[in-house]
Amino acid sequence: MGTAGGGARRNRGVPLLNRLRCFFAAHYLEAVDARLKGSPHRQLAAMVHDVDVDILEVCAATGFLSRIVATDFPHARVSALDLSAEMITGARVRARGLPNLDFVTGDATTMPYSDSSFDVVLAAFGLSVLSPPARGRCLAEIHRVLKTSGRLLVVDVDDALNRAALFHACLNLVHRRRASGVAGSRLVRQVESRGFRPSRHLNGQGGLFPFQMIVADRAAGMGQA
Numbered sequence: 094m095g096t097a098g099g100g101a102r103r104n105r106g107v108p109l110l111n112r113l114r115c116f117f118a119a120h121y122l123e124a125v126d127a128r129l130k131g132s133p134h135r136q137l138a139a140m141v142h143d144v145d146v147d148i149l150e151v152c153a154a155t156g157f158l159s160r161i162v163a164t165d166f167p168h169a170r171v172s173a174l175d176l177s178a179e180m181i182t183g184a185r186v187r188a189r190g191l192p193n194l195d196f197v198t199g200d201a202t203t204m205p206y207s208d209s210s211f212d213v214v215l216a217a218f219g220l221s222v223l224s225p226p227a228r229g230r231c232l233a234e235i236h237r238v239l240k241t242s243g244r245l246l247v248v249d250v251d252d253a254l255n256r257a258a259l260f261h262a263c264l265n266l267v268h269r270r271r272a273s274g275v276a277g278s279r280l281v282r283q284v285e286s287r288g289f290r291p292s293r294h295l296n297g298q299g300g301l302f303p304f305q306m307i308v309a310d311r312a313a314g315m316g317q318a
Contacts, residue, residue, distance in 0.1 A: 131299040133248040133306070134158045134217055138165055140246050140308060145169060145212040149238065151201040151231065152176075152219025156184035156194070162215070163194035172211075174199050202230035206238045214239055216247045218304075221275045228274070232287035239311045245289055251296055251305035252276040281307055288312045 138161040141148065146169055150159045153173035163171040171194045175181050178198045188194050199205045201219070214235045220228050235245055250272045275283075281294045289309035296305050 131304070133299065133304045134161055136298075136306065137215060137217060137246050137248045138162045141166060141169075141213055141215075143168075147211045147240075148172070148213045148215065149174065149206070149211045150215040150217070151204075151235065152216060152222065153184065153196070154180055154219070156188055156196060158215055158217045159184075159194055159196075160188055160191060163188070163191045167193055169193060171195070172197055172206075174201060174204065176200055202227050202234060204234045204238055208237055209240045209243075210238045212240055212243055214243070214245050216245070216249070218249055220247065220280065221249045221272065225274055228283060229287065232284060232289075236288045236311060241311065243311045245284065245307070245309045245311070247280070247284070247307040247309070248304055249275050249280060249307075251298070251303045276305075280305065281309075284309050 134157055137158060141162055143166070145166070148162060148166070148169050148171045150156070150162070150171070150173045153159055153175045154177075156173045156175075159171050159173040162169065171191075173181075173184065173194065173196045175184070175196075175198065181196045181198045185196050188196065197205065201223070216235075220231065223231055239245070252272055274280075277296065278294075281291050284291060284307060288311070290312050291307055291309040293308040294305065298304050298306060
């Protein structure tokens with residue numbers, strides 16, 4: 094009984110630990126996202142067009158980008174998808190007053206949306222968090238839920254173009270593990286392999302925390318490649 098009771102207490106503690114982890118992670122992300130040099134989220138939001146009505150953000154976390162888009166395009170229907178129920182709960186609170194923004198708890202590799210549902214899919218610093226196989230499945234799902242004329246807009250981590258400075262050298266060591274799978278031309282090649290036609294790729298943007306931006310059109314019939 095002692096062992097079972099101890100296990101039960103530990104199991105009850107897991108949701109609390111998850112909530113605490115998400116609480117601190119959300120506050121950290123909100124603080125960092127708002128202060129990134131080059132304002133990558135606002136740059137990405139500015140690439141949305143007035144004619145885009147149905148918009149999805151994958152791996153949305155706190156919904157920082159989705160809130161910008163929903164505010165700038167009040168006529169649009171914005172959906173923000175994230176796997177973490179705790180993160181989504183906090184995101185809904187932050188998005189009060191934005192009736193055109195909906196938050197959904199779900200897996201970006203098996204999205205709960207019909208084919209050809211969205212004009213635009215956004216991904217802000219989320220693809221690099223996924224494992225390579227999961228990233229491929231996510232890109233295939235994005236291709237599936239995009240309309241034929243749809244676009245994928247991405248901002249994600251990148252290597253610093255200037256590696257001579259000591260700080261940049263240290264920074265590259267710190268975030269190398271996350272950036273290694275997407276930096277340079279790696280991410281844009283993965284996007285192409287899943288049926289997209291990149292029309293724009295900007296590397297080494299930002300300052301001390303470099304990022305890249307990708308704009309890609311959906312290519313018909315290639316999402317499962």
